[in-house]
Amino acid sequence: MEVNGFHHDNSVDKKAIVTDRLQKRELERQEDIQKRKEEKDNSSNAKESTRYFSDNFNIQRESVERALATCNGNCSDKIILRERFDFVAQSYQKLQKFVADSVMFLPSYDLRLAQETLSKMQAQIQEKREQMLPKKKFAFSSRKKVDKDAHVMTNGAHKIIEKTDNLGIDLAGCKIVGFQGATLVKESNDITGKDVAVTNLNDCTLKLLGAPSTVHMKNLKNCTVLCGPVSSSVFISDCEECVFVLACQQLRTHSTKNSSIYLHVTSRAIIEDCKNLDFAPYSLSYPGQNDHFDRSGLDKSRNNWNDVDDFNWLASDVRSPNWAIMEEEKRKKFLEE
Structure with missing residues (x-):
């Protein structure tokens, strides 16, 4: 076929078009594979992060519960009992910080369950301390210290x-x-x-x-x-x-x-x-x-x-x-x- 005096080979154009289409399809296929891989990786990472949080949360929660169990009637020494409650408070704060540090990657449902567990645990600690050390119930004393944590x-x-x-x-x-x-x-x-x-x-x-x-x-x-x-x-x-x-x-x-x-x-x-x-x-x-x-x-x-x-x-x-x-x-x- 001649166009404007030049011979034009239609078979070359068709081949180029087919090749171009195949390259585009392959590129799209590779992009789709990569996208699915990333989604799978993200999902896997999310599951691993949630599993890591759950395992460590349960370990620390059990640690607080064991410490609280030592605060019982078998200990008659008030000084030792206060030290044990102080340790419970420190363990609870550590667990609370762990939850706060995990907020960014936790699903809202898991976060809500963890916060509810913390609230119940705090109530249990307060109730037991009021029972074992009644003089400390909502008591206020003149301890003149500055709260350095307040911004x-x-x-x-x-x-x-x-x-x-x-x-x-x-x-x-x-x-x-x-x-x-x-x-x-x-x-x-x-x-x-x-x-x-x-x-x-x-x-x-x-x-x-x-x-x-x-x-x-x-x-x-x-x-x-x-x-x-x-x-x-x-x-x-x-x-x-x-x-x-x-x-x-x-x-x-x-x-x-x-x-x-x-x-x-x-x-x-x-x-x-x-x-x-x-x-x-x-x-x-x-x-x-x-x-x-x-x-x-x-x-x-x-x-x-x-x-x-x-x-x-x-x-x-x-x-x-x-x-x-x-x-x-x-x-x-x-x-x-």
């Missing part, structure tokens, strides 16, 4: 108040104790997957921008607490003139008065020996919050903020006078950039 950013003057001696504080993976007139910030790396303990704050603003396992707050006065989603429970006691912005599975509030609670709770809110509490929907927003909700396992679509159970109020047909729903025009939004 503080201050607005104006602040001073360190005395530190408490409390088992809940001792077991917590993050402790914020004894500040006045300060703005305190804990980021995700500081608190996600950990128990957080807060006590003896006066005129402070506290920002917990992560996904803690549990949060304990005691002896706060005239403070504002902004907290990301908590995978299990928040405990509040002996607080006054405070604003709490919280998301959690369960809220327990004791001996607290004249305070506002902006709440997202998937289970229920319980109050006892409280007065003048106002409740409103959770209204905190900050970068990374959606990821923290995913890690906590909380259902964002389920919020029982206005279903409050008062243990001091027995009438079922009349709402307790110790709490109220905040008027909409008084509600605030809390935005962190």
Whole structure:
């Protein structure tokens, strides 16, 4: 065949086209093989990481349980018994840190199970210590030590108040104790997957921008607490003139008065020996919050903020006078950039 005076061989073009198509198909096949290999490797690595976590978590959990078993009535020496409980607390903290360090690669379901196990274990340790060493039950003493672990950013003057001696504080993976007139910030790396303990704050603003396992707050006065989603429970006691912005599975509030609670709770809110509490929907927003909700396992679509159970109020047909729903025009939004 001649085109414009030149002989053109169609067989060469067809061969080139077929060769080109075959090369493209082979390239696509190789890319598909590589993609499947990477997916398999990633899946295998994920399974190996989860298996490694599970094995080590169980080993450390059993270690804590064995240590706790030594804290029994056979030991009559209070000094030795306190030393054993101190060892239990150290072992628990080590396990808690292991969980916190594993947050990045653990599936949300495995993380939630581990956090629930930690919460139950902490409750067991507290209960047993209160039984064996009753004088230490929620006792506070004048131990004037600075909490070096607290990351503080201050607005104006602040001073360190005395530190408490409390088992809940001792077991917590993050402790914020004894500040006045300060703005305190804990980021995700500081608190996600950990128990957080807060006590003896006066005129402070506290920002917990992560996904803690549990949060304990005691002896706060005239403070504002902004907290990301908590995978299990928040405990509040002996607080006054405070604003709490919280998301959690369960809220327990004791001996607290004249305070506002902006709440997202998937289970229920319980109050006892409280007065003048106002409740409103959770209204905190900050970068990374959606990821923290995913890690906590909380259902964002389920919020029982206005279903409050008062243990001091027995009438079922009349709402307790110790709490109220905040008027909409008084509600605030809390935005962190």
